[in-house]
Amino acid sequence: MGTQKTINSLQVFLTEVGDISYFAGRFFTDVFKRPFEFKEFLRQCYNMGNRSLLLVGVTGFIIGLVFTLQSRPTLQEFGAVAWMPSMVGISIIREIGPIITALICAGRIGSGIGAELGSMRVTEQIDAMEVSGTNPFKYLVITRILATTFMLPILVIIGDAIALYGSYLVENIKGDVSFQLYFSEVFSSLEFGDVIPSTIKSFFFGFAIGLVGCYKGYNCDKGTEGVGLAANSAVVYTSLLLFVIDFVAVLVADLFYEL
Amino acid sequence: MKALDKTTAQKIKLAIFVIAGLSLFILGVYLIGNQQSMFGSNARIFATFNNINGLKIGNNVRYGGLNVGTVKGIRMVNDSTIVVDLTIKKDALGYIRKNAKAALGTDGLVGNMIINIVPGSEEIGLLNAEDTIHSYRRITTEDMLSTLNVTNENAAMLTADLLKITRAINSGEGTISYLLKDSTMALNLEQSIRYFRQTAASTSKMISHMDDLIVSLNNKNNVIGLLRDSVTANQLKSVVSNLETTGNDMNKLVANLNATVTRAKEGDGAINYLSNDKSLVKKIDTSVNSLDATLHNLNEASIKLNENLEALKHNILFRGYFKKLEKEKEKQLEKEIK
Known part of the structure; x- marks a missing residue:
């Protein structure tokens, strides 16, 4: 009985992975096909990029402040406060900035896409689009996935900059460190091996958020319960997938840059 | 029209957002590249090492404590030589001599590896691009462990010898054993120490007296103090001089007296007659x-x-x-x- 349940769960999981893979394959097939829904793409970019900026900015700023405040006493014990800019810079650029921004976007954008497309599926708007001759996959899915893929790296970069500024403020208040010295220390400790892998993985994070959100919304079950479930599972699956991608990205980056 | 305006505003906001993000990215890349001497006029030189101790591409190169370049490549040319390609700012190259040496170091106690270029002597010419500089051999952990190994072996031998000596002492062999076991020796030693303590006390007292004496020597009221006085010394000098003169006169007088006595003794005068008849x-x-x-x-x-x-x-x-x-x-x- 237990074995059968496990087999069923495994079957469901593999079916889900297969469906998502098929969905991703369809995305890569259709993304280069005309017509290009450029206006919708820009609209989605605005919705996902500009409208997430405040949330990402505030979160990044607080992360920078808190991270520096928490680390400072420990570094002070070792007399290594001068290493604070290097430590914060590497941590934020390499890991904290991309993953925190992606998780925030998974919560805000992923659930939004899941709920929006789910409700469109439930209210048969997607079916209506198909009837009217508009390709709903190109109009709804491809534009959203592309928007998340291209907007997330920009959000990560801006989030990193704001987090570093927050960290600088703490250092300036507590340690009387100048702006020039702080950022000089940050960039002297950074290498391309820190910036490039984290930027590349941000594209994958964005793609994963868009893909899972769209998949869950596009394949939503009928009924209002299905919309909620689509939004919820979009966030859960995306969050899990983000950590998996992060793990793979670190392994690959280690091969190329010897981190 | 209103919808169009809204779309245009959204586009502008999106453009600002994208430009801001890309500008930050480009600025970050430029600053990192600048730190790694990727921009500006650079020259390439080589440094040879026997052991690079984990040096990596991108590590800094310093000359006189200034970052003047980075490590661009590392390759092994034979079983004991590793050549490191260094990119150096051309401005800095104008100060590095041909006999400058490269030395491996760390940035701080546990920081990244760095290459320090140690300045050469002034009579040697300046380094050119594509030239090679040699390195100091750094003491490695293996060297230290090897030395420690020898030290450990010596310590083991010393311990073994010490064990033999201790056993011999315990079994009552040799002078040390006799000294340790002889109870009268302890009493004598105790007595000696007591005497020694008394002697020390007496010596201390004597030194105190001597000290007083030495202090009193400086006092002009006594003879030595007086002798130390320069005025008295001059007077004494004068007295000695006078004594010398008097002595000379006395000598002359004695000689005269001697002659007179001789004449009185041997001559025909009254004195000779008086003394001999x-x-x-x-x-x-x-x-x-x-x-x-x-x-x-x-x-x-x-x-x-x-x-x-x-x-x-x-x-x-x-x-x-x-x-x-x-x-x-x-x-x-x-x-x-x-």
């Missing part, structure tokens, strides 16, 4: 005896004369005269008193 001595002796008898007679005569004179004083004929003499004497005495 024995009959003359007898004659003188006889004369002295008769002179002595004569003086005795004279003495007796004078006593008798005194008696006669005393008798005359009491004589009526001469009493007045003597009274008169006494009165004159008294008058004379009163005058002197006044």
